[in-house]
Each structure stands twice: as C-alpha cells, then as structure tokens.
Amino acid sequence: MTQTPQPNLLIVGSMALDTVKTPIGEAVDALGGAADYSSVAASFFSPVQLVGVVGSDFPVEHLDFLSSRNIDLTGVQIVQGGQTFRWSGYYDFDLNVAHTLETHLNVFADFSPTLPDDYRAADYVFLANIDPDLQLEVLNQVTNPKLTMCDTMNFWIEGKRSALLKVLERVDIAVLNDAEARQLTGTLSTIKAAKEIQCIGPKVVIIKKGEHGALLFHNGRHFSAPSYPLETIADPTGAGDSFAGGFIGYLASKDDISEKSMRKAVVYGSVMASFNVEDFSLNRMRTLDSKQINSRYQAFRDIAFFDAWSDAEV
C-alpha cells in the first residue's frame, strides 16, 4: 500500500520582537512577526517549512518553541551580529487600529530569501506580510505549488504598489483586511473591492474584518464567517496572521482546495485568531490543544446556525 505523502506547507514572512501596549497590559521584546504567528497557527494542522531572518539577538528559546511546534527552521537565516526586526506599537480602546511607535527593519533591510532545496517543491505556499519584492523572489523559487496565497499591508500598498500587483497576478488567494482591500482598489465598498482584487489575479479573495468576522469570495459565490464573541481581547497583534496560518494549515492538512474545504478553513482560521488574541504575543498558542480548537470550531457552527443545512448545499 502506497501512502500519500503529506503535502509541504511553506511560509515566508517577518520574524520579529514586538513591544506592544494595550488597555489590558503590555509585552516587551516578545515573539512576534507575521511568519511566526502564521506558522505556529498552521502547525496545529500541518508541519511547516519556515523562511525568514533573525539577528543573533533572537532568543534561542523562541527558536526552540518554533521547532517544538513541528516548524522546520532550515530556511531561517540567523545573521551573526545582526539585530532582529523590531516593531513597537499600541492599541487604544479601538482594538481594530494598531498605532505604530517604531519600526526597525534591522536584518530585514538586506534580506533575500533563499529556499533550501527541499522547500522548492512546496505544495502550499503562504507569502505572509513582507516586502512584495521578497514575495516575488519566493514565488520564483517554488517549482510547482498547488496553492499560493499572499497577505500584505497598507505600507506596501502605498510604497510598493507595482510589485504588489505582480504578486497578486500570480497567487491563487489574496488575504487582506477590509481597510487594505478598499485602499488597494480605491473603492469604499468592501464587496466591490474584493471583486476588483479578483480581477487583478487571485481567483479567491478573503477579507478579514476583525470583530466582524471574515468574508470569502470564490467562484462568484460569497461566504461570511462570524467572529467569536470574546468579551475581552488582551492583544490583537497577529490575529490576521493566525487566521491566515490556520486557514492554509487546514487546507494543507486535508490537501483539499475545494470551495467546501476553503469555507471550513476560513472558520478554522477564525478559531485560531480568536485564541490568539486572548493573550499577548504567541502565549495562548503555548497551551492550546486540538481538543480546544475542535470545541471552538463547534461553537462557530452553533453561532452561525439558523436553519437545517445539508452538505449538498455547497
């Protein structure tokens, strides 16, 4: 009997030390970065091959934690004498808006991602938030992916628009938040924005709306996932990255990119984001287990249910 090999999931993006203050408390030089958040969220579903860069100041216990989550660090460059990318910011009572205090690119300023040979055959590729030129370099190195997905942020929409458009022309899925989608397309309707992004290239567009859930646009159809009703959010940092990691980790684990699978994946992404914001940095991920994940997935079913449904409907 031949066993189907587990598909490979490659994630590239920022690895960071974050200093964050929220109305609930603060974290100083804590593990952060889009690639760290998304890889750890994905790792609950699938092994991950990580590509990123850190300085020699990056605490070894963070690397140990990532390794312990079944994340392959062969693709992580450690620049001796270099400083890790650092972001500091705060959230006021409107937790939807991150206020940046300082950004130090440090080792990211000269980073050029080089994929280890065994990463090039990756089946699933997530280009987490990072300079779109670096996202293109990664796309150029993977040989035959089944599914590629990119995230981005306002900084690149403003400063690297043409490189970002090239990325969007080549990926299968774009995942971004509602403000970014409207900014990218210059429209005030999130629905119109999603459809216009589909015209640029990605067949599938996912809009993250924070406390209002997430939308999936696929094949002219529309799926709306609720959010989990948290009364208290400790730290919203990394929610979108955890969402994207949970989403693509679930798809890779099932090796199924049908619309039906993607709808479930959006909910698993929402589950991971809802856990992530319960604590600072990646702390909630350190104690999370699959039983808790499945229990919250069931809670999402209960939150969204209003009439008898059958599998036949999608």
Next chain:
Amino acid sequence: MTQTPQPNLLIVGSMALDTVKTPIGEAVDALGGAADYSSVAASFFSPVQLVGVVGSDFPVEHLDFLSSRNIDLTGVQIVQGGQTFRWSGYYDFDLNVAHTLETHLNVFADFSPTLPDDYRAADYVFLANIDPDLQLEVLNQVTNPKLTMCDTMNFWIEGKRSALLKVLERVDIAVLNDAEARQLTGTLSTIKAAKEIQCIGPKVVIIKKGEHGALLFHNGRHFSAPSYPLETIADPTGAGDSFAGGFIGYLASKDDISEKSMRKAVVYGSVMASFNVEDFSLNRMRTLDSKQINSRYQAFRDIAFFDAWSDAEV
C-alpha cells in the same frame, strides 16, 4: 374544526415625511418613519395594527399604500391642520452614519397614543423608535402580550434615559444598533454591552450592525447573522426598522418565539433590510414579493453555510 386565530401584531412609532440625500441620489418629502418602515416589512409576513400620528398634509396615497399592505390604520390619528413629522438628512460615503439636517416633530410634539379597543389584545408588540414615554403608554394599554420588543436611538439614550430604562425593564426583546448598545451601557465591547442590556431586563437582545450583519443574544447563547453582499446601497434609511419589522412579522406569522424561530426571524429581518436599502424611501417594498424574499433567505443560507448541520443542533 376550530381554526387557531392569527395572532395580532401591533406596531407603534413615527410616521414621517423624509428628505434624504445619499451619494446615489435624493428623495424629497418621501414616505418614512420607523413605524412605516417596520409595518410594511412586517406586512409581508403578518397583518399589522399600526399606531401613529400624521398631519392632514400626509398624502392620501401613502395611507392607501399602507392599507394595501394589510396594515390596519384604525390606530393612526390624523390631526386636521397639523403637519406630519419631518426629518431631513444626508449620508456621505460612509453609509453607516446618518447626518441630520432638520427634525420637525410637528404633530408628534403633542401625540399621545391611544389604542383602539381591538388593539389592546395584541399578542406581538413592537415599540419602534419613538419617545420612551410614549412606548410606556402603549405598554400600559396592552392587556396580555406574548412578546414585546422595543427599539430606540441615541437621542432618547441621552435625553430620556430613565424612561428608556423603564421600557427596557418591561420588554422581552431590545433591538438596537451596535453604537447605541455601547452608548447605553458605556462600554466599548458590543458583546459586553449586549449582556449588560440583558441584565437591565430584556431576555433577548438583538444588535444590528449594518453591513456587518446582526447578533442575537438569547439564553446565554449567541447567533451571528451575515449581511447580504450588496455592492450598491441607494439609501440606508429605514434599514434597522425594516429589519425589526421583518423579524417580528415572521415571529407573529409562525406564532413561535423559540430560539430556533428567532434565529430564522433574524435572517428574515436581514432579508427585509437588504431589500429596503436597494431604493429610496419604501420604494423597493412596492414591488417586492414573497418569492423574492424566499429566494434571498436561501441566499443567506448559502452565505452562512460551512459545514453539515442538522435541526438538532439548536
């Protein structure tokens, strides 16, 4: 064979002539008001007994339209020589925010709702947006309602807080938008706000979130309904009233106030709101039919579906 009598649905609230400008166009002295919007939306499910007041300037064709929708106008006072309540306002590109230009209470300044005798036995009562003292007067006149529900607005939360709290202590359901819920309770979390309102009195709280759908809080459980993905909104005026009318009209038509029925009712309310905003004033309601309503209800099922469900789950 005894036939179960159709339950009576009573709606009280403002009847108005609105002048509205939006990025799409404008309407002048058009049929509006919370009671008109909610009664017409409800009338697609159940006959309505309407309580309100207009001046003798209120066009007879509006009364004819309401009558044609199976809305009983016995409870509508027509003040000879009086002027109908008028509101004028505009929406910028953020269609969630109504900017008021002028409000003329006119005949509403001296209005005291008096229920016709056959209205007092109403089974379902919706106190649409109106002075909470008038809402209390109506509550004092109904004899044995099965279900009472109230709406309100920022103006009464600021100016008539203690009367509003008395209303909330006495109704079964409060329906309000997210900003109003947070304002009423002085909290920044919509989830916390809903739970605090339940502590004031209503067992059920419904939060309207416009383009982000609606939330139902019931028995310690939480239901999130999506919104319909409209690319263009002609006029958001009356969306919340149409939602509430569709919601309570559906409940009255089924004479079922179980949680399961309320979840479906939230979706029917969302369906009615989504149609209402497609045109100015109540114009879309003039051509709407039950086939279109049922077709959009099915679309909501498709939008929310992500996994096999059975009726057993709620």
